[in-house]
Amino acid sequence: xxxxxxxxxxxxxxxxTRVLENTLYCGVCHLPPEYCTWGPNPAKxxxxxxxxxxxxxxxxxNDADLTAELEQLQISxxxxxxxxxxxxxKQKKKAEQAKRVTIKRVERTKRKCVVIVTGLDKFEPDLxxxxxxxxxxxxxxxxxxxxPQGGEEITVQGDCxxxxxxxxxxxxxxxxxxxxxxxxxxxxxKKSGGA
Numbered sequence: 001x002x003x004x005x006x007x008x009x010x011x012x013x014x015x016x017t018r019v020l021e022n023t024l025y026c027g028v029c030h031l032p033p034e035y036c037t038w039g040p041n042p043a044k045x046x047x048x049x050x051x052x053x054x055x056x057x058x059x060x061x062n063d064a065d066l067t068a069e070l071e072q073l074q075i076s077x078x079x080x081x082x083x084x085x086x087x088x089x090k091q092k093k094k095a096e097q098a099k100r101v102t103i104k105r106v107e108r109t110k111r112k113c114v115v116i117v118t119g120l121d122k123f124e125p126d127l128x129x130x131x132x133x134x135x136x137x138x139x140x141x142x143x144x145x146x147x148p149q150g151g152e153e154i155t156v157q158g159d160c161x162x163x164x165x166x167x168x169x170x171x172x173x174x175x176x177x178x179x180x181x182x183x184x185x186x187x188x189x190k191k192s193g194g195a
Contacts, residue, residue, distance in 0.1 A: 026039070026048060047074060099179055101122075116156075118153040121151055127152050
């Protein structure tokens with residue numbers, strides 16, 4: 001149906017259909033260039049528009065100062081990528097410890113002990129489910145508690161450090177064996193001072 005036939009029949013053509021066919025979309029934010037100002041990164045959008053569609057760029061951003069500003073932005077981005085931040089040895093050690101899973105056996109009174117699992121929250125987000133798994137597989141009590149360093153830890157009753165190690169390796173394939181550390185915390189016994 002032609003435009004003359006539509007006007008005679010009373011139908012009107014929506015202007016959006018014609019506009020949508022020829023609309024240019026930004027290669028960075030995927031919005032029309034008129035709306036790039038409100039996009040996630042308008043500076044990169046301006047660079048893309050200047051490089052790919054200079055005629056549209058001059059219509060929308062007809063400032064010489066803006067062109068100089070964009071060139072300055074490109075220079076600063078290049079310098080920022082060259083000088084990537086490097087970690088100090090102390091920061092590297094802290095980052096390495098953050099990715100460790102520690103299974104620590106802690107002695108309590110008499111011959112009782114518990115096993116404390118820390119660092120597993122970095123690999124498995126639902127620690128309550130993991131504590132329930134430990135409790136079912138080992139037939140003992142297990143709970144999730146807050147640790148003093150921040151984060152959460154799992155406390156399991158009984159001397160089951162090796163069993164927990166095996167369960168972690170078996171049930172959690174995203175935890176590499178080299179990040180699991182087995183430690184022991186024993187209390188020193190007081191010597192009796194009687195004669």
